[in-house]
Amino acid sequence: MAGSRMRLELNRVIQGGGRLGVLKGLGRTGQHSLEIPGCLLYTHFGTVPHLTQDTLQTLSDLPSVTQVTLSNIAEHQEVLEEFKDGFWKFAGLHDTVLYCSLHDPAAPSPTGYTTNKTVSVWGSGGRIELTVDKFMALQKTVKPDWYQSMADGETWQNNTSRKRVRKSVDRTLAHLDECLLVHQKSKELEGVEVFGVLEGGDILEERLRSARETAKRPVAGFCLDGLQTGAIDQDLRTQLITALTKELPEDKPRLLQGVGRPDEVLACVEAGVDLFESFFPFQVTERGCALVFSFDISPDPERAGRAPPKVLELDKERDTAGERQQNGDLNLDDQTQMTSFEISLKDKRYHDDFRPLVEGCGCYCCKNHQRAYLHHLLVTNELLAGVLLMIHNTAHYHGFFGALRDALATDKLDLLKRRVLRGREDFEG
Amino acid sequence: MAAAIECGADSENNMSLKKAVCEASPLALRIIAECPVTKARACDLTLPHCVVSTPVFMPVGTQGTLKGITVDQLEGLGCQICLGNTYHLGMRPGPDLIEEAKGLHGFMNWKRNLLTDSGGFQMVSLVELSEVTEEGVKFKSPYDGKEILLSPEKSISIQNSLGSDIMMQLDDVVSSTVTGPRVEEAMHRSIRWLDRCIAANKNPDKQNLFAIIQGGLNAELRKTCLDEMTQRDVPGFAIGGLSGGEEKDDFWRMVTLSTDHLPRDKPRYLMGVGYAVDLVVCVALGCDMFDCVFPTRTARFGSALVPWGSLQVKHKQYAKDFQPIDPDCQCPTCKRHSRAYLHALFKSDTAAMHHVTIHNIAYQLTLMRSVRQSIVEGRFPEFIRTFMKRLFSSREQYPSWAVDALASVNITLE
Numbered sequence: 001m002a003g004s005r006m007r008l009e010l011n012r013v014i015q016g017g018g019r020l021g022v023l024k025g026l027g028r029t030g031q032h033s034l035e036i037p038g039c040l041l042y043t044h045f046g047t048v049p050h051l052t053q054d055t056l057q058t059l060s061d062l063p064s065v066t067q068v069t070l071s072n073i074a075e076h077q078e079v080l081e082e083f084k085d086g087f088w089k090f091a092g093l094h095d096t097v098l099y100c101s102l103h104d105p106a107a108p109s110p111t112g113y114t115t116n117k118t119v120s121v122w123g124s125g126g127r128i129e130l131t132v133d134k135f136m137a138l139q140k141t142v143k144p145d146w147y148q149s150m151a152d153g154e155t156w157q158n159n160t161s162r163k164r165v166r167k168s169v170d171r172t173l174a175h176l177d178e179c180l181l182v183h184q185k186s187k188e189l190e191g192v193e194v195f196g197v198l199e200g201g202d203i204l205e206e207r208l209r210s211a212r213e214t215a216k217r218p219v220a221g222f223c224l225d226g227l228q229t230g231a232i233d234q235d236l237r238t239q240l241i242t243a244l245t246k247e248l249p250e251d252k253p254r255l256l257q258g259v260g261r262p263d264e265v266l267a268c269v270e271a272g273v274d275l276f277e278s279f280f281p282f283q284v285t286e287r288g289c290a291l292v293f294s295f296d297i298s299p300d301p302e303r304a305g306r307a308p309p310k311v312l313e314l315d316k317e318r319d320t321a322g323e324r325q326q327n328g329d330l331n332l333d334d335q336t337q338m339t340s341f342e343i344s345l346k347d348k349r350y351h352d353d354f355r356p357l358v359e360g361c362g363c364y365c366c367k368n369h370q371r372a373y374l375h376h377l378l379v380t381n382e383l384l385a386g387v388l389l390m391i392h393n394t395a396h397y398h399g400f401f402g403a404l405r406d407a408l409a410t411d412k413l414d415l416l417k418r419r420v421l422r423g424r425e426d427f428e429g
Numbered sequence: 430m431a432a433a434i435e436c437g438a439d440s441e442n443n444m445s446l447k448k449a450v451c452e453a454s455p456l457a458l459r460i461i462a463e464c465p466v467t468k469a470r471a472c473d474l475t476l477p478h479c480v481v482s483t484p485v486f487m488p489v490g491t492q493g494t495l496k497g498i499t500v501d502q503l504e505g506l507g508c509q510i511c512l513g514n515t516y517h518l519g520m521r522p523g524p525d526l527i528e529e530a531k532g533l534h535g536f537m538n539w540k541r542n543l544l545t546d547s548g549g550f551q552m553v554s555l556v557e558l559s560e561v562t563e564e565g566v567k568f569k570s571p572y573d574g575k576e577i578l579l580s581p582e583k584s585i586s587i588q589n590s591l592g593s594d595i596m597m598q599l600d601d602v603v604s605s606t607v608t609g610p611r612v613e614e615a616m617h618r619s620i621r622w623l624d625r626c627i628a629a630n631k632n633p634d635k636q637n638l639f640a641i642i643q644g645g646l647n648a649e650l651r652k653t654c655l656d657e658m659t660q661r662d663v664p665g666f667a668i669g670g671l672s673g674g675e676e677k678d679d680f681w682r683m684v685t686l687s688t689d690h691l692p693r694d695k696p697r698y699l700m701g702v703g704y705a706v707d708l709v710v711c712v713a714l715g716c717d718m719f720d721c722v723f724p725t726r727t728a729r730f731g732s733a734l735v736p737w738g739s740l741q742v743k744h745k746q747y748a749k750d751f752q753p754i755d756p757d758c759q760c761p762t763c764k765r766h767s768r769a770y771l772h773a774l775f776k777s778d779t780a781a782m783h784h785v786t787i788h789n790i791a792y793q794l795t796l797m798r799s800v801r802q803s804i805v806e807g808r809f810p811e812f813i814r815t816f817m818k819r820l821f822s823s824r825e826q827y828p829s830w831a832v833d834a835l836a837s838v839n840i841t842l843e
Binding site for chain 1: 492493494495496497498499500501502505517521522526529530536537538748749751761762765766767769770773774776777778779780781782783784787
């Protein structure tokens, strides 16, 4: 095995309150690192949705890890095999760590296609069935820096039977063993890290078994599957994560799949999660919305006091944002639905609003454009709307993770939570 | 105001001419070089927001945005002037809002020059129920069904709100394939509307109003229109009513007739022309400015413009082609991405369109810069020959109209 290994350096572990640290030794040469709690850079086939490298590079402090999914890549296996130099080079990604996951977290897959030996992914050309052999052949052509092992995650639907949940744990462990066997024998994957996938649906016993068994294997970290938004409510999710992380070694990272809402992120960090996928800003962008929730907990009175809520506008906001989804609501089946962390720029009220999306935001969109322009781009279906919203939403979301780490470092997580959960009312400030 | 400053900075030998133009309009045209063989010229066109190097291709940003490209990207490609459409912007978001946003420049945050059309062309081409009377163009709004009249005064009023550096007069547009008395009527009406537009312009010190030469494919009518319109004190002229499906043989003859009679010291804008071969030929015929939606529209369908024609990125043959679109192209797309990656990305994300759009704008602007450079260096005829050789696989493939048009300006293609 190559010299560089992923290692997690924890700076703080707050009992029932999150872990703060740095994931080091990332990438083939080990020169990259990623702060935790943190998130990966969400992409479609190596491209942050809507963005070219020019527009992406307007963003500072992007995560050093880019996520790609086999659902995008599988159909291009032959091309990558011929290309030979791996996906990062194929996609023109120069200086990033590549993480390869199975599914696209923003595009839930249909169920009913998983067998004992196979899982399916959906690309632009339809379903592609993967055996462990094909899965591993793909990894050899993708040449990621780390990847999740093959998994049966079909437990997220309501009323999934205990028997089905148990089966998913068994299958996923079997897939992992097979993946590791191929992995260890393949020269192409030398120095590449594998994350084991934890299943178990909403059954505590199965969750614990999955965690214990996976932890016995030589994996670099863990993917928590089947707990995504829409599959389970936050209270139960918190309980399960809190319990299962006790079974996991302290020094390995835990990546939670399919959860991205700020309130849920906060709760899951407290329960012991380190990493998230950043598909949430993409979903917000696709519905023509902008993230505006406040995460500013700086003591600077000038900054802290910059958003006094106006009662009148606040009421209007409630009208269109729909019912506020409180922490723990299970009204989450439809991930396309607007959350209370965002404003819809399609709303008529923004047609003559010449303010930036978020006052004081340093992103390219906020520094150069106004809400009225975004509103116009959306009502005229212009492609630039997606570009500008994606820039802002990405900047805002990664800014939130920065604030989250600051809060953990300075014992202000409670303050941040209050700010994020209640501060939503300050949008119009 | 900006133009006055630019004028002051101009070299002294052209001072008297410039002064005269400056006093009349916020525009100055300085001829840098003229091709000794063809009618081509290279000029510095000073407009309120910056100097434009001509010949120039102007990308079209219909609704206050250039399809998926940020203004910084557009600036980065070296674009000095782009278009906005009065019809679209007048409908949404409307002139009042744009005025409040400090004009179209402020609304879209574009720091360089803007040209707006009159809105007349879209009305005739997009709106089914439109009717042209002496008053203006009457049509039903596709958004709320209300009947609206676009008069010359209304068009200029909207364009004044947009605050474009160059405004176009409202003209009576007739399809270039129509013949008969309607063409003559439209030509005369366009002259009358030009006078109404000139009178309606509230910002003659800040916004240039261009006349549009009409007359269909009839040389006599074109000539009449040219005689009349060149008597008006306008800062520039457009050649209109072409590029609408007419025979190319008719097209180039109307173009060359127009440039023969247009004043040397004012810019000539050939509307709706954007294919590479048309651009090069019409520069040789004496045109300075061009616009067309083609390069950006075709990009979104995966068609990349290259010196040898076009390349359909979405075609299967490029799935395993690891070269850039054009190995010699210096655009951000070609510097980073391969045909194969773009081919695959078209299946996953809209950014694929943006990549090709960037490339195609870069292609158009680079082509025009090369044309200009060759004019300045006195080797435009040679440039044309090389260009044609690269674009077409053999002499037999040269379009006959282009051969004829070039022959009319003393360029023989071997």
